[in-house]
Amino acid sequence: MFGYFTKRLIQIVVVLWAVSVLVFVMMSFTGDPTYMMVPLDATEEQIAQARRLLGLNDSHLVQYGHFLSSLVRGDFGRSFVFRQPAMQLILERLPATLEIVILAMAIALVVAIPLGVYAGASPERASSHAVMAGSLVGISLPGFWLGMVLIYVFAVKLQLVPSSGRGPTQELFGLRVSFLSWEGFRHLILPALTLSVGTLAILIRIIRAEMMEVMKQDYIKFARAKGADRRGVLFKHGLKNALIPLVTVFGLMMGDLIAFATLTETIFAWPGIGKLLVDSIYRGDRPVIVVYLMFVAFMFVVVNFVVDILYAVIDPRIKVK
Amino acid sequence: MTMTPLPSAEPTATPLLSVTGLKTYFHTFAGVVKAVDGVSFDLALGEILGLVGESGGGKSMIGFSIMGLIDPPGRIEAGEIRFEGQDLLRLDEARMRGVRGKRIAMIFQDPMTALNPLYTVGNQLEEMLRLHTDMPAGQRRARCVEMLRDVGIPQPEERLDSYPHQFSGGMRQRVVIAIAMIAGPRLLIADEPTTALDVTIQAQLLRLMKRQVEQTRASLILITHDLAAVSQMADKVVVLYCGRIVERGPTARLIRRPAHHYTRGLLDSIPHDDRSRRRLHQIPGSVPNIRALPPGCAFAPRCSAAQPLCREVEPVLAEFAPGHAAACHFPLEAKL
Structure with missing residues (x-):
C-alpha cells in the first residue's frame, strides 16, 4: 500500500513535469508577451527593457529553468x-465549476443507471430500443x-429558471457556493442539465453494453435459480459486475x-x-493559461488515482499495487 | 443439524414431481431446436433420478424447464410440470420465485462461474436465507456457518468472509451445494455437478450430495453423461437421446439388462477396472443435427441393429417390465 502511494506520487511529479515542458514550449513559440505588457505607445527602449526584465533575451533553456524553478517554489x-496570483x-x-459539474454528474448517474441496466437486461424490447435511440x-x-x-x-x-449568471452565494468551508439557497440552486439547473446530457447518453450506452455481457454469466442464472x-438480479448481481468500465469512463468524463x-x-x-480560461486566452493572460493547464493535468492524475482505488473497492480480485 | 420440517406425510402415491409431455423448443434463425421433445417422468419424495445422455441431448434444458428459467429464444411449448400438486408452468413469476431456491434448488455445472465474484461466500449463502426465511441476521450467520461445516468446508467461520476466487474448484462446488441446500428444498436438480472438477473429488462430491438429500429427505435429479456415477447414486434412470426418452427404468435393472442399443453403447463406453485392458467401446458417429432429425428412430444412423423399419417409423416408449420401458423396435431385452 505504501509503495503504491509512493509510485503514484512519483507519477504525479512526472506528469506535471511533462506538462510543464509542453506548456513552456507552446508558450515560447506562440508570440511575444512583451507587447501585452507594455503600453501601446511604448518606445523601442522601453520594450527592450521590458524584454530584459522578463528574461526573454535568455536562451530557451535558461528561460525554462527560471519557469520550472518558480513552479517548484509554488510561484x-x-x-x-488581474494583477493577482494566477492560482x-x-x-x-x-467552486462554481464544481457545483454545476457535480450536479450534472449526479443527474447523469441517476438517469443513466436505471435506463442502462434496463436496456441491457432486456435489449430486445421496443422500450430499450427507444432508450438507445434517445441516447444517440x-x-x-x-x-x-x-x-x-x-x-x-x-x-x-416558461420563465421557470433564470437564463444566465450565478445566483446568490453562501460561504461553506471557506468556499463560495450557490446550491444552498433556492434562488442559487435555480441558477444551477440549466447549466447542469446542459452539461449532463452528453455524459448521460454515453453512460447509458456503456452500462447497457456491460450489462448485456454480464447477464450472460452463469452467476446471473444461478442468482435467478x-x-x-x-x-436483486439486475442491481445486486448484475450492475456491480458492470461497474468497472463505468467507473473508468465516469472518472474521465x-x-x-x-x-x-x-x-x-x-x-x-x-x-x-x-470561462476564466476563455477570457484569459482572449486577453493573452499567459500565466493564467499556464496554471490552468497544470491544474488540469494534476486533476486528471488525481481522478485516475481515485478510479484505481475504486477498482479495488468494487472487485476483491483486484489488488491495489 | 437443524432439519427442515418435513411435509405432513401423505399416504397417497402422488409423486413429488411429475413431468408430462414436456416440450421445450428453441426458435433460432437456423430453425427450431427441439431440445426437449415430449419427455415424461415421475419422481417420488426421497428418490434419486439420473438423467443421462450425451452432450447436446437436452438434459440440462429439462432442469431449466422445471426451474422456469428457459430464456428466449427458448420456450416451453407444451406439457405439464406438476410439483407438490401444482403445475409450475401455470405459476406466475412472483410465485415461481418462491419455488426457486426454496422448494426446488439447482446446482450448476461449473462452480468457477456460478458464484458471483464480487460477493463473499457468506453473503451469497445468506442471500438464500434473506430471500426465503424471516430468520434474524444473527441466526442467519450461525446457520451459514453450520451449513458450510456440513458440506465439509474447514474453518467455516473464517471462510464465510472469503471470496469465491479464494476457494478451489471442489470447495466452490461445496459452497454451491451449501447454497442449494440451505433453504431446505424438496427437490435438488444437479446439472453435471462434477463434470468440471478433478476426478479425485468427483466421488466425494457425489457422496456429499447424496448424503445431503438423504438427510433432508429431499429428491434429487442428477443430470449427467456419466452412467457410472448414476449407477452408484440413482434409484432410477432416464436415458435421453436428441431430446427424447429412449429408455427408463430402475437403475439396477437398466444397468444389468439395458433394452435400448444406445443405453448399451453408453454402458460399454464406461472404463472397467479389470485387467483386460481391452479397447474402450465407442458409439460410432455423433449426435445428429437436432434441427433436422431423420425420420424414424433418431439413433438409427448410429445403431448396429437398425433395420429399414427404424429409419421410417419412430418407435414409441413401451413398457416391457414393471417400470422399465424403451423406445426401440428391436430392443435387446426382447432376446431374453
Missing part, C-alpha cells in the same frame, strides 16, 4: 490582467445548441467536464474556471 505567476484566480472560480440523440446534440434551446424554452418562454427477484465546461459556462455566463 505560478501573476495574472497580467488564486483559479481556486476562486473552481443525446450524444449527437452539440452542447452550445442544447444550452440555447434550454434557455429559450425554460428561461424565456436462488429465487432472487428481478431487482468528470475530469473532462471540470476542465472543459468552457462552452456551457460561456453560454450561461457562469463564472467558473472554463
